[in-house]
Amino acid sequence: MNSMYRTAAVTALGGLLLCSTVACSSSDTADSASSSPSVSSSAVEMTPVAAIKRAAGKNEKITSLSYTMEGKVPGEGAVSGDVAMSVKPPAMRMKMTGESEGEKEEIEILLTSDGMYMGGDSAAADPEMNGKRWIKFPFDSFDKATAETGENPLGGLSSQVDRNPAAESGALALAEDLKKVGEETVDGVKTTHYTGSLPLSAMKAELKGLDAETKKKREKSLKAYEDMGIDKLTMDMWIDGDDLTKQFRTRGTTKSGPLDMTVKFGEYNKPVEIKAPPASEVVDLAEMMNGAEAS
Structure with a gap:
């Protein structure tokens, strides 16, 4: 398979992992924050922890969203993307720009x-594609490869589609040094900026009490950070x-250098249809690999 697609897969995974920080506050905490008296946060000066928990409570209820991401992924260089996703049912459309062999590349990903489908207009120029625009990675092929090798060939990208990065920002409430930075405007919207840092060990401790499905997802996310050699994250939330x-x-x-990823959220709970x-226009990955082996 052309290195462009391998690099895009890794970069996409890195972007999703890095922009989607692990939500370690329990659902009970989120529910209590969201069920508190309906008073505008601008009318009452809340503590930083209360503000983060209130936002986390609302974010947990999001069913679909759009966002942009931009930053640096260790080992992959600069990455930017435009994403629309549905949380229930899980689906995602991503257009992203990354680096492949020192050159800027554009790629589209559909889940x-x-x-997962990877390709777009630029893919048709690849001789291996025979003029088609998309490569299909069936989920069962990930499972088979994982069973045989012990590793998902795309590092677990397929498991990231139902992760809501807005909801997962609630992890910041765990930071012991959490503080309010001040009032700032982001894309014309007035916001309050908070910042803090916390070790992965604190995130692990908060896994207790979560339901089995949520706990499993967050354990995978934490392991991904650990595999990168990260032991502490610094987070900023507006x-x-x-x-x-x-x-x-x-x-x-x-262990490969610094990471720095920023996500800007657009619309929430708007219909997202991904077909x-x-x-x-599709080349199946298994067919492509079989053809390569035959030649």
Whole structure:
């Protein structure tokens, strides 16, 4: 498979992991924050912890969202992306720009109920694609490869589609040094900026009490950070007047260098429809690999 696609897969995974920080506050905490008296946060000066928990409570209820991400992924260089995703049912559409062999590349990624599609207009120029625009990575092929090798060939990207980065920003409430930075405007929206840092060990401690499915997802996310060599994350969160996360930044030090990823959130709970590409425009990964082996 062309290195462009391998690099895009790794970069996409890194972007999703880095912009989607692990939510370690329990659902009970989120529920209590969201069920508190309906008083505007601008009318009452809340503590930083209360503000983060209130936003986390609202973010947990999001069913779909759009966001942009921009930053640096260790080992992959600069990355930027434009994403629309549905949390229930899980689906995602991403257009991203990254680096492959020192050159800037653009790629599109679709995640649907039957697998991941990677490609777009630029893919058709690849001789291996025979003029088609998309490569399909069926989810069952990930499972088979994982069973045989012990590793998912795309590092677990398929498991990231139902992760809501806005909801997961609630981890910041765990930071012992959490503080309010001040009032700032993000894309024309007035927000309050908070910052803090916390070790992964604190995130692990908060896994107790979570339901089995949520705990499993967050354990995978924590392991991904550990595999990068990260032991502490610095987070910045900008909350708007409706107590929704407008922007979230994650920084840390990995064994491959520093990471720095910023997510800016756009629309919430707007319909997101993502369909698989026409079969005539799709090359199945298994067929491509079998063809390469035969030649």
